[in-house]
Amino acid sequence: MPLLTLASVLALFAACLLGSTPLSVTTVLLALVGQATPADSLVVWQIRLPRGIAAYLVGAALGASGAALQGLLRNPLAEPGVLGVSASAALGATFALYYGLVGMWMWALPVAAVLGALLATTLVALAALRTSSIVTLILIGVGLSSFAAAAMSLLLNFAPHPFSLADMINWTLGSVANRSFQDIALVLPFLISGLALLWFNRRGLSALTLGEEAALGIGLNLRRQRLLVVLGAGLATGAVVAIAGAIGFIGIVAPHLVRPWVQHDPARSLLPSAMLAGVILLLADIVIRVLPTTNELKLGVVAALLGAPVFVWIAYRRTSA
């Protein structure tokens, strides 16, 4: 845990340090305390730090949501991206953006994204009541994702506001480029309430390891637990999708790495999963920025490159077990 805190701070610092304009360590330190030249301060405070914090928060929310959904559904393959929650949130966000709702009401973007996420999370949780098969849940997630992507392209085709293909790609693949502190502040209330819900209901996730009947037997209020975790994961995922679009798989990788260190207890995996996912996504974003490509890679692409093989690996291991 102290190690993860240290890694988080170091990664954030590295995010300020590295980039197209070379800055020295001392310059960055001076800029952070407000003692550097205006130009250097601008680079650090207006460009690199908000982008870094955005990447970290997006990762943290997805990591925590992934760990919580895995605990709730009792399955290591559950994750906002795989279950179609991110895609549905992105659908909500694009609807709010390109149909002018954002101009009418400034909270429209995060609210629409959160509603999209909640709708998908509720559907998945309802399905989880009827079946214990994770295959069914993932198929529902695939269906939701495909449907959300199709609906999004349909919406954009009919959108009264101009859009570019790049916008569409940003929302489906995810990116934190050019995010400002205002963007973050806008979703922060939703993000914080979502993460708080997950945090304060983490004990029930431990109980669910015994199976639902035994969890009821030891005094878990299962209905309430389901409702609040679904709400928490929906709020947190919706909030970060409103910042960065749909970024998949990160919510699987981080909890998977964390689990052996916390005796496989979903409750104790929550915070470390969030921090590790934050660090991973932040590092991935730094790699994207320093890679000498003409068009910047999308963050979601890197996350999927890292995460999808882990997903396949876990799925493969489970079928052979």
Add this chain to the structure above:
Amino acid sequence: MNPSGTHLRATRISVSTQQQTLLHPSDFTLRTGELVVLLGPNGAGKTTLLRRLLGLHNFQQRNLLHDGQGEVCLNEQNIEALSPAERARLIAYLPQERPMAWPNRVRDVVALGRYAHGVSLGNLSAADAHAVQQALDACQLTSLADRRIDTLSGGETARVHCARVYAADTPLLIADEPTTSLDPLHQHNVLTLLRSYADNGHGVLVVLHDVNLAFRYADRMVWMQQGRIVADEPPQAVTEARLKAVYGTSAMLQSVPISERDLNTLPQVVFGPGTAPGSPPGSPRGAPREERTEQ
């Protein structure tokens, strides 16, 4: 917690689906200080009764209807009016199905038994840690306490779950087939543990398929058949007719000494092939050639 005086009383409880009645209106009482064994053939409604007693009967099947007149009272209070945590501090429940989602450590699984007392894994209060250690000792799991549960044998896993309900230290305890997959030594260990739990003033209700274990340890034997409680009697009152009627087998009751030292007798049954309708075709009727004990 002072368990004395806690009691569970069910009056005319029933459970039914649209198609069939799973539990016909039944009365049932469990008091502290007694060990009650619930017996009956597969599908007789034993688990349904346990779930209805706990108010958990519709946790997975939402199309269940239950008779509005039926009521389960825990200390004169309707059990469905209690919060899950309040109920769990009075009754511990060990279900028949115990699917583990994660390969947790044995000590953590046992600690979950104290969930209703507010346990957070990895951060136990002194009282909780003490109860967990006692449960581990009582179920001879101390040497396995830090093992992952997926590395244990079936019998060891069953003992971990027994330790979990034991750690809850509730006035009443309900266990659905706690001895399944245990060897004879550990079956007797579990029943001895439950017996002393009852003698210390707790109330225990346990489902068993081994009638002879029940004869040895039970205060009352409750028989179920086709969704009905057909008898509630002390072990000494059980007749061959009862066994034959409930299980559809032939049955021969004997008296055997309790142990090499204690020559007081205790009933023992030897079952044979079925004589009731529904037994496999061609099975011998009447004089059985070779009888097997149920184990």
